Amino acid sequence: MSSYPLRLPEHVMAEARQLAEQDGTSLNQFLSSLIAERVGELRATADIQARAARANPAAKVILARVPDRTPLAGDELPGAH
Secondary structure (H helix, E strand, C coil): CCCCCCCCCHHHHHHHHHHHHHHCCCHHHHHHHHHHHHHHHHHHHHHHHHHHHCCCHHHHHHHHCCCCCCCCCCCCCCCCC
16 A cells, blocks of 8 residues: 545545545545546546547447437436436
């Protein structure tokens, strides 16, 4: 495990403390979890973009035709609102 001296604006730190308390975790654990989640999101996004760049050009044309609309009932992502 490594450490890093993190400087945050007071209002951000106050909110983080409050949210950690509501979550029932220490501030350190709360911030560590947030950072780990965001790192995972960024890594997953980069992986998806890399895979998309390698996609068959014909598939890209087909996917470009997909309309941008609200999912049908039952097709929503879990937790998406």
